[in-house]
Amino acid sequence: MDEQEKPLSLVLFSGTDDKLNAAAVLTVGAAAMGRPVNVFLQYYALDAFRAGRVHADHALSPEATREQSPVVRAHPGAHWSDLLQQAKEVGEVNIQACALSMDMFHLTRGDLDPLVDGVEGVAAFMASVGDGQVLFV
């Protein structure tokens, strides 16, 4: 993994546990395969990263049907916060809170879980993205 890999850049907007988990799986996979990962937390995703609330119930996406919801909830996979922690241990993962969303929810840096590396504006995030793709979750 010596060659420079293209970064994976994720904008997390949704704050439901299923979407956060799907995004965390992508993050840990990319990190394991040697790709740097940029994560930008906006709106409801940012709210899920508040200190002390990471393990709260963040519900499921509206597309989860009544039949699917219990199946998703019963699955014994790792929590998204644990997957992100593993991703940071094996690779280069930078998780930034969107400054606008911080302002919207009246949050300061100290209100966020230590998984979050900092607060930045959208232009700084785009600078990290470079000419790579952005996935919006």
Added chain:
Amino acid sequence: MNNTVQIDKTIDARGMACPGPLMNLIGAIRQGEVGQTFDVLSSDEGSKTDIPAWVAKAKHELIEVRPDAGFTHFIVRKVR
């Protein structure tokens, strides 16, 4: 076990969901020494593609993939 390869460490990840077994292997390889051989036991279907892909990418050696009763052995040698 009729293999001739000496296993230095067995990683029993049976029952773990994807990508748990791979992450356990990565952790063990990081802590291990060059030349050591690891046997990952996984019942996760994703491991069948993930572990070979990661081993190739990380430039280690996949010695053997052997199906067992309801799970698979992935024998990996740490090369560097």
